[in-house]
Amino acid sequence: IRNVFFSPLPPGPHKCSFRLLPQYLTDPKTILQKLHAKYGSIFTVHVGYSRTDIFIADRFLAHQALIQHGTVFADRPKANPTNKIISSNQHDILFSFYGPKWRLLRHGYLVATYASVNFLVAEIGRDSTAWDDPLAFKPERFMNNGEQNGGTNFDIMGSKEIKMMPFGAGRRMCPGYALEILHLEYFVANFVWYFAWKVGNGDR
Numbered sequence: 001i002r003n004v005f006f007s008p009l010p011p012g013p014h015k016c017s018f019r020l021l022p023q024y025l026t027d028p029k030t031i032l033q034k035l036h037a038k039y040g041s042i043f044t045v046h047v048g049y050s051r052t053d054i055f056i057a058d059r060f061l062a063h064q065a066l067i068q069h070g071t072v073f074a075d076r077p078k079a080n081p082t083n084k085i086i087s088s089n090q091h092d093i094l095f096s097f098y099g100p101k102w103r104l105l106r107h108g109y110l111v112a113t114y115a116s117v118n119f120l121v122a123e124i125g126r127d128s129t130a131w132d133d134p135l136a137f138k139p140e141r142f143m144n145n146g147e148q149n150g151g152t153n154f155d156i157m158g159s160k161e162i163k164m165m166p167f168g169a170g171r172r173m174c175p176g177y178a179l180e181i182l183h184l185e186y187f188v189a190n191f192v193w194y195f196a197w198k199v200g201n202g203d204r
C-alpha cells in the first residue's frame, strides 16, 4: 500500500471500495455529493488498495490548508488516469493534488505524503455563510469595488478568508487570474456591445 496515514483519517465509506470505482471515475459529482451529505465537510475515500483520497468541502478548512499551511501544501500530483478524468470532466467541481505531511489543525488529522487531497470548489463557493442566497444570480455582489452589502472588499485570492476559489488559493493559485478577469470583462462587454438586449417575459 503506497499511501500511509497516521490515524485517525477523516470519516468515509469502508476501506477499499472497489464498488465505488466505476461511478467514481465516470460520475464523480454525484457520488461526491452523496458522500459530502453523509460524512460532512471532510471525508476519505479508499478506492482499491493503492489510492486514498481526502475531500475538503469547507471554506475554512480550505483556508487552513492552502493559505495557513501554504508552504507544506505547495506541491502538485503527477498526472494519473483518475486525476485526468476528474479534472477534464469535472473542472468546476474539484481540483486535486497530493499534500505532503500536513496537519489539519481544526480536525486533528495528520495526512501523510502522497495522500491525494481534493477540494470541492463548487460546494465551497456556494456557502450561505459567505453569500446571501448563494444560488441566485446577483452580479451586484461583485460590484462597487467588490463590496457586498456594505461589507469588506471581496478578495479573489482568499488571503484572509475564502469565499470562492475559482482560481485556487495560496502559493499555487492561478498566476493568470488578473489577466483572465480582464479577459472575461472584455468577453461580457463584447456581448453587451454586439447584441440588442431585451427583458424576457416574466423577468424583471
Ligand code: HEM
Pocket: 076, 095, 166, 167, 168, 169, 171, 172, 173, 174, 175, 176, 177, 179, 180
Ligand atoms: C477562467 C480562466 C482560468 C481559470 C478558472 C483558472 C484556474 C486555475 C486553477 C484552479 C489552477 C490550479 C490552482 C492550484 O492548483 O491551486 C490554475 C493554475 C494555473 N493557471 Fe489558471 N485559470 C484560468 C486562466 C489562466 C490563464 C489565462 C493563465 C495564463 C495566462 C493561467 C495560468 C495558470 C498556470 C501557469 C497555473 C499553474 C500554477 C502552478 O501550478 O503553480 N490560467 N488555474
